[in-house]
Amino acid sequence: MIRFYSALIFMLFSLSLSGCAYRQIMVPEVTDGEFAAAYRNDLKTLASDEFQGRKPGTPGGKLTQEYLINSFKSIGLEPGNNGSYVQEVKLILSKTTATGITFVSSDSESLNIELNTHIISRIEGVDADLILVNKQMIFVGFGSESEEFKWHDYADIDVNGKIVIILRNHAGFAANDSSVLDRPSSAKHGYFSTKFKEAKSQGALGAIVIIDSTLSKSKFYWKRWVERASKGRNSLYDGEVDSSTLKLVAYFNLEKAKQLFAMAGYDYDSLLVAAQTPGFKSFDLGITLSGDFMREQTIYSSNNVLGLIRGSKRPDEVVIYTAHWDHLGMGEAVEGDSIYNGTADNGTGTASILSLARAFMAQPLPPKRSILFMGYTAEEMGLLGSKYYADNPVFPLGKSVASINIDMLNFAGETHDLIMFGSGKSDLDEYAKRAAKKLGMHVQDDLWPQERYYYRSDHISLARKGLPSMSMDTGIDSKEHGKEWGMEYHQMITDSIYHKVTDEYSEDLNVDGIMQYLQVVFDVGYTLANSSKFPNWKKDDEFRPIRDASRSKVRMEKTSY
Incomplete structure (x- = not known):
């Protein structure tokens, strides 16, 4: 992964001299090396039996929070909540x-x-x-x-x-x-x-x-x-x-x-x-x-875990990467296994925000806007951690730029595509499409709109408060096996892995497609964090009036000084 970091540093330095736009940067290949190894290590650890399925309110849930806090500290992130790495979420x-x-x-x-x-x-x-x-x-x-x-x-x-x-x-x-x-x-x-x-x-x-x-x-x-x-x-x-x-x-x-x-x-x-x-x-x-x-x-407590890279020019404007760290914990034994390890759901997303944080911290200069990396608690209990943050945001949502949520990536390997849930809702689609195009990939519309996936993960909590929120999945058009195989693989994951004890870590899991995905969402976040633009919902979208009102309030506050 040294090759990834050094290539980015060189290109960003060159562009800082030339004044070129970030969208012209060629995103390097990151399917091998230090980056992928660190990702695998986080994934393997989070999905291990030691973490007992990462359920809030259990020893495994506490261990997960400690792992995230210590990882954020070692990466070099600031506490994301006014001097603390956690936001307490009271549950009943x-x-x-x-x-x-x-x-x-x-x-x-x-x-x-x-x-x-x-x-x-x-x-x-x-x-x-x-x-x-x-x-x-x-x-x-x-x-x-x-x-x-x-x-x-x-x-x-x-x-x-x-x-x-x-x-x-x-x-x-x-x-x-x-x-x-x-x-x-x-x-x-x-x-x-x-x-x-x-x-x-x-x-x-x-x-x-x-x-x-x-x-x-x-x-x-x-x-x-x-x-x-x-x-x-x-x-x-x-x-x-x-x-x-x-x-x-x-x-x-x-x-x-x-x-x-x-x-x-x-x-x-x-x-x-x-x-x-x-x-x-x-x-x-x-x-x-x-x-x-x-x-x-x-009544008991759990925590959202937050780490921050402070922006150099507009630190009060925040790009947010999120993933829920929790899973189902322990349950009825199936063939002797009672631990719902949650490798895909959502070890993949939790490991992703750690990898993205490392990639951003490796840059020669901090982003102009702040970047918040947040592990939500209690998603599996009804999106409770994200709902709490949406109602009690650390950073005002009118000044927040966008949310990029990562939930349950697959191990199908490299693909020609990525899948955008809730496609056509916001400007974020275009950011993702431009980033994917650099890799010779394309972003396709939601293949399962009837499942309402856009409304079933944590990004919807911030979307309902007006913040443009992206939910994108790894693809199904496999470079090695084709699209039909990819569709069958997706169905197999749904039927045989999702919320089952079989969602376990193995060294045989193919993370190459996840590396593609992370390059794209890194690109989207980097572009947003070094821009002055605020993406919005499409004109007729249900969340557009909420966003317009929150942004108007921010502008009015600026003019009142």
């Missing part, structure tokens, strides 16, 4: 138990349900206990309310103080009909969070979503959901009391849901078709729910 673990969960029809037929077998639930709000006695059940289709799409599942139905039962995803997806909820913004109506938020706004006492795997492109394993739910749910702890009327949130096994509808005299498949039709009317199922639910809570 809630575990729900229940007895006597029973659905009863109008003719007194009953269906008994077991928690964490047939249904997964949690109590919302301040009360630790929730006793339900004969609460009415209302079927609200997909539970969507949208003036934009003229879709109103809650029209002409009173759900106040009642339990709503909801279909997964949204009507357009279920119907496979582009005329139904046909714009990209319709995707949000399929999110669980959107459904629960709408149920809350309608005054529902509880909301139950039926988990039908046919209503998602993702592989679904109910058993895995149950296993994770039995360990409890983590969320950010802010000490505030939720006084909303929604007290119960639950996910329902499909087979039991079909039995429930049959008991009420309805066929699930017929109702699914009906709910996809514009003008669908929600209705009372003639079923009641009873049950005693109890909640135990534990």
